[in-house]
Amino acid sequence: MLKAALRRGVSKPSCLSSIRFSSSVAAQYFPNEPIKPQFVSETIPGPKSQALNNELGEVFDNRATYFVADYVNSLGNYISDVDGNKLLDVYCQIASIPLGYNNPALIEAAKSDDMLYAIIDxxxxxxxxxxxxxxxxxxxxxxxxxxxxxxxxxxxxxxxxxxxxxxxxxxxxxxxxxxxxxxxxxxxxxxxxxxxxxxxxxxxxxxxxxxxxxxxxxxxxxxxxxxxxxxxxxxxxxxxxxxxxxxxxxxxxxxxxxxxxxxxxxxxxxxxxxxxxxxxxxxxxxxxxxxxxxxxxxxxxxxxxxxxxxxxxxxxxxxxxxxxxxxxxxxxxxxxxxxxxxxxxxxxxxxxxxxxxxxxxxxxxxxxxxxxxxxxxxxxxxxxxxxxxxxxxxxHGLVEKTAQVGDYLYDGLKQLVNKYSSKVSNLRGENYGTFIAWDCYDADVRNKVLLESRKRGVNIGGCGDVSIRLRPTLTFERKHAEILLQVLEDVFRVV
The missing domain is CATH 3.40.640.10 (Type I PLP-dependent aspartate aminotransferase-like (Major domain))
Incomplete structure (x- = not known):
């Protein structure tokens, strides 16, 4: 399924009309950010991830692990696993990545003298x-x-x-x-x-x-x-x-x-x-x-x-x-x-x-x-x-940009929820940036949506009993939203 998704690529969501992109802060930060999810292994987690996680389990409680990440090769809105797969991340370390992985401004702050002495002393x-x-x-x-x-x-x-x-x-x-x-x-x-x-x-x-x-x-x-x-x-x-x-x-x-x-x-x-x-x-x-x-x-x-x-x-x-x-x-x-x-x-x-x-x-x-x-x-x-x-x-005015992309994302999700109303409902978060969520028919459907999304290159998280929440970075833009919407439409169609 992963290779089929890679061959297929990720196209513009059929439920959305064409848009004009605004200036891309993500491109300024991350000129080499992937343009779509990338797959190497047949499964996620892949064999390297599974092996490393088993080793980790000998000394650390690893039972909640999705996959083992490679943070050196993660970039922008994409998280890499140790097998080399790159997933569009809209879960972002449980809502805690603000500016994308390996943001150059944060790297500079980490290299400063202020940081050096704050860490060692x-x-x-x-x-x-x-x-x-x-x-x-x-x-x-x-x-x-x-x-x-x-x-x-x-x-x-x-x-x-x-x-x-x-x-x-x-x-x-x-x-x-x-x-x-x-x-x-x-x-x-x-x-x-x-x-x-x-x-x-x-x-x-x-x-x-x-x-x-x-x-x-x-x-x-x-x-x-x-x-x-x-x-x-x-x-x-x-x-x-x-x-x-x-x-x-x-x-x-x-x-x-x-x-x-x-x-x-x-x-x-x-x-x-x-x-x-x-x-x-x-x-x-x-x-x-x-x-x-x-x-x-x-x-x-x-x-x-x-x-x-x-x-x-x-x-x-x-x-x-x-x-x-x-x-x-x-x-x-x-x-x-x-x-x-x-x-x-x-x-x-x-x-x-x-x-x-x-x-x-x-x-x-x-x-x-x-x-x-x-x-x-x-x-x-x-x-x-x-x-x-x-x-x-x-x-970079990222709060305002997040509000704008959130409106776009919400409109796209609203169309999908209306189209697949027997499976997903209660879309919420209108005019609330990208802080958006919806309910699935039951916990089984919710879990299938999470797993099927991951197979298609989107890392996403749940909350509550039957809900799915979006927690992308502040550098998440319309081009990322289009990928997410297309993947979700593909997933809603099959779950």
Missing amino acids: RPALACFPSSNYKQILQEGILAAAPPGMTKVWTALSGSDANETAYKAAFMYQHAHKRGSLDFTHEELTSVMNNKAPGASDMVILSFDKGFHGRLFGSLSTTRSKAIHKLDIPAFPWPKAPFPALKYPLEEFKQENHAEEVKCLEEFERIIVEDYKPHSIAAIIVEPVQSEGGDNHATSFFFQGLRDITLKHEILMIVDEVQTGVGASGKFWAHEHWNLTTPPDMVSFSKKFQAAGFYFSNPELQPNQPYRQFNTWCGDPSKAIIARAIYQEVSK
């Missing part, structure tokens, strides 16, 4: 920050800060970013309760036994089907799949319903509005009736529930959440770990909401290659040192890469 930033760390942050991570955000706490991963945001929320709320008083003897002694009042009895509220990480606090707020949580002790924290919208949106405006109103009413009921006042420190919510199935809600719902949190003096954390850095057609997906009051914290990771959370209220930084703390408190080498990413995104 990696500092414990809270105790021994480097002389240029403020500059690195101001030119990158802070330059990209969401509206209303002026400060950042850097972290080690998306899970860590959310965990430290939770800690900031708890310390903030207890500081307000305590007022000008110092810690009591009872607090100082009880906390050493993991008991109240020193150990907080406050909670973080999350939403059904949300995903916020796999550490203990973040896992307690994760609600996407049971397998993520089984056997792990969890905090008894609440969850609220997230709207289950019907698609196409334009056909279900009344039903979807009623669904969002119902969810908001239940959200406030939980706050008022199930928990005593000021016992919910914060809520955390994704602009799109990514791992849980790419579940969307409207600006009305998110503005409602913000209004209710302000009313009850609850902090609002927006988890932009997967949605941030341009993929939605805005640098930060929550910018689509046009909130009247910004969220209190915004966490990030993945496409920024760094991690942390933004905030503006100085009271979210505890009064005493060593409370929000670990050895590294982030990583300046990752902040240097984040700076290069931000500067390249800004230089």
Whole structure:
């Protein structure tokens, strides 16, 4: 099948009319990027990939491996495996490749003196920050800060970013309760036994089907799949319903509005009736529930959440770990909401290659040192890469370009979903850049779509129970979208 696909080539999707290409940033970055998927082995994974993966399995849990990659020979929007196959990658390391594989601007940043010393003399930033760390942050991570955000706490991963945001929320709320008083003897002694009042009895509220990480606090707020949580002790924290919208949106405006109103009413009921006042420190919510199935809600719902949190003096954390850095057609997906009051914290990771959370209220930084703390408190080498990413995104207008190619891609997918409606449905992500997903008839069809796409040279990923999500780079252009659409049409025809 792979060789047949290679002989056939990948042509313009039959469901699309001719277009005029805009200037290609991908071509500037990657003049030697493949023009279509390339196949060497009869199967993916091929024999070399299978052999290397078996060897890896002797020392590392390799059971989730798609194939073993060759990153030296990956380029732009194409990932290479060790057999030499080159696949158009619209999964991109689970949404975390911003500018394509082996981007020359990032290679230059990696070769810089700043990077050299950040790597070999990696500092414990809270105790021994480097002389240029403020500059690195101001030119990158802070330059990209969401509206209303002026400060950042850097972290080690998306899970860590959310965990430290939770800690900031708890310390903030207890500081307000305590007022000008110092810690009591009872607090100082009880906390050493993991008991109240020193150990907080406050909670973080999350939403059904949300995903916020796999550490203990973040896992307690994760609600996407049971397998993520089984056997792990969890905090008894609440969850609220997230709207289950019907698609196409334009056909279900009344039903979807009623669904969002119902969810908001239940959200406030939980706050008022199930928990005593000021016992919910914060809520955390994704602009799109990514791992849980790419579940969307409207600006009305998110503005409602913000209004209710302000009313009850609850902090609002927006988890932009997967949605941030341009993929939605805005640098930060929550910018689509046009909130009247910004969220209190915004966490990030993945496409920024760094991690942390933004905030503006100085009271979210505890009064005493060593409370929000670990050895590294982030990583300046990752902040240097984040700076290069931000500067390249800004230089080339990649957020705007992603919005444009996303519109084109969505229109093509809409035609395919209408044509193969017995197999795929619930296309979502209109006007949301390339952050697009759809449902398959069942899990079996979804898995067949993923496998058949890979056979035809497209690496793609699923989410939720029956959904497929697109997570291409910000250098994914119409020429790549045409290949993807043609492959998907071929796959939808046979699954």
